[in-house]
Amino acid sequence: MRLTLLGTGTTSGIPAAGCICGACDRARTGTGPSRRHTCAWIADHRFSVQVDAGLVGPDRPDALLLTHYHPDHVAEIAAVAAGRPVWGPEDPDRRIAVEDRVPGLRIRVVEPFVSIALANGWTATPVPLHHTIPAVGWLVEGPRRIAWLTDTLGLPERTTAFLAALRPDLGAIDCSFPPDDPRAEEKRHNDLPRAVAALTAIRCTAGRLVHIGHHLQCHLDEGTVLPPWCAVGHDGERIAWS
Ligand SMILES: [Zn+2]
Ligand SMILES: [Zn+2]
Ligand SMILES: [Zn+2]
Numbered sequence: 132m133r134l135t136l137l138g139t140g141t142t143s144g145i146p147a148a149g150c151i152c153g154a155c156d157r158a159r160t161g162t163g164p165s166r167r168h169t170c171a172w173i174a175d176h177r178f179s180v181q182v183d184a185g186l187v188g189p190d191r192p193d194a195l196l197l198t199h200y201h202p203d204h205v206a207e208i209a210a211v212a213a214g215r216p217v218w219g220p221e222d223p224d225r226r227i228a229v230e231d232r233v234p235g236l237r238i239r240v241v242e243p244f245v246s247i248a249l250a251n252g253w254t255a256t257p258v259p260l261h262h263t264i265p266a267v268g269w270l271v272e273g274p275r276r277i278a279w280l281t282d283t284l285g286l287p288e289r290t291t292a293f294l295a296a297l298r299p300d301l302g303a304i305d306c307s308f309p310p311d312d313p314r315a316e317e318k319r320h321n322d323l324p325r326a327v328a329a330l331t332a333i334r335c336t337a338g339r340l341v342h343i344g345h346h347l348q349c350h351l352d353e354g355t356v357l358p359p360w361c362a363v364g365h366d367g368e369r370i371a372w373s
Pocket of ligand 1: 147150
């Protein structure tokens with residue numbers, strides 16, 4: 132089982148259009164990371180699922196799981212979803228607006244904590260998040276357990292308890308802002324301390340920070356110490372288990 136981070140950036144990505152901050156400058160010159168819309172590809176040799184559709188990956192998935200309907204998570208839905216089963220949270224107006232963009236697309240609405248059967252023995256369980264609009268994370272379980280947690284500010288208590296009891300092999304979480312940035316509360320995205328705290332609380336074996344904003348990237352570029360089991364994700368990074 133393996134996970135590929137197709138993208139690890141916020142809505143604006145890195146470099147952000149017109150921005151002259153250090154992180155965006157370094158991305159343009161190739162001396163720092165570029166980051167596109169956050170989404171993931173999870174696969175083994177027989178089955179694959181993509182979480183969110185902000186990007187088209189190198190291969191089409193067998194199924195698509197959506198966390199919410201903000202544009203950076205559904206920008207490429209027409210290409211990614213075509214002919215595949217798609218599951219997502221209830222948020223009627225935004226869900227219907229997404230469906231209307233893709234002929235024949237019907238998003239299967241999920242209930243929090245109610246698992247769906249994928250294929251190949253895999254399951255996926257939606258878990259509630261704290262965001263500006265209805266959003267769910269996904270626990271994808273095959274040979275390994277992967278918790279994908281974007282977009283969110285902290286985690287609801289029930290989500291933390293559910294995941295901590297299962298001790299995911301990998302937790303990947305929204306980490307958009309540097310410490311003490313008031314926009315974290317306003318936009319309902321994690322800052323760095325809250326992202327690490329949430330991953331610590333779910334007791335995952337390994338952690339990745341994703342949905343990285345350019346101001347956070349400037350902060351990271353100055354040097355930040357993370358717990359040894361936790362790292363900042365990168366576009367194209369592949370994490371594999373034997
Ligand atoms: Zn910038
Ligand atoms: Zn969002
Ligand atoms: Zn987002």
